[in-house]
Amino acid sequence: MTRILVTNDDGVRSEGLRALAEALRPLGEVTVVAPIMEASAIGHALTLRRPLRLETFDDRTYAVDGTPTDCVNIGVITVLRGLPDLIVSGINKGWNLGDDVTYSGTVAGAMEGSMLGAPSLAVSIKRTKTGMDFTYAAAAAVVMAERVLKTGLPPRTFLNINLPEGRPKGFRLTTQARRNHVTSVAEKEDPRGQPYFWIEEGQNHWEPDERSDYQAVMDGFVSVTPLHPDLTNYGALEALGAVEALSLEPPVKVR
Ligand code: MN
DSSP: OOEEEEEOSSOTTOHHHHHHHHHHGGGSEEEEEEESSOOTTOTTOOOOSSOOOEEEEETTEEEESSOHHHHHHHIIIIISSSOOSEEEEEEEESOOOGGGGGTOHHHHHHHHHHHHTOOEEEEEEOOOSSOOOOHHHHHHHHHHHHHHHHHOOOTTOEEEEEOOSSSOOOEEEOBOOOEEEEEEEEEEEOTTSOEEEEEEEEEEEEOOOTTBHHHHHHTTOEEEEEEOSOOOOTTHHHHTGGGGGOOOOSOOOOO
């Protein structure tokens, strides 16, 4: 029996999670292990300084008071007692494109899956104020899940899938876009007169790139980016080669 583990970062109550689990059910036994509270932009965080509780939420649906990475570990080790055939994270309410994948709990869920050794996917759609439609994203998730279950993925590789608005024109294999960050931090005052700060999204300046995930969703395609946890910049090894010739003498005095 094919076993599929589903997680997300929007929380166990998210419609995107439900739509994904529902759509994947014909492919095998679907088990959901998701954060009890929203954990968006939590990245690849692992909870190590407090206990975690596992709650049975529904039939084959469990909630953990932690992060997507916690959920994948507890899902694989405690709930499934072994690696599933596939791990799918999403459907996230909001794109995970370009540099934003480093903040994403959704993408981290799939990254953790790939590090544990299971083929893994992350699925996201554009965030809109009202009427978010998960239909095409669920369909794309099923198509990619079937494909990956059949042919597998290269080792330590996972897929970051983002849907355009509306009906997609097809799939496009993409690379991670680059964005010049212009984050803004709002400063306000709380009712007790103390200042507080709120990180705002600011403006996005995407570097033009035909091959990018950002361009694909802009052009109406489902963006499929193969990612891996290895952040090494192989191209920079040569440029930085002189580092190895640096001398450690005289030793730095530590007081
Ligand atoms: Mn989210």
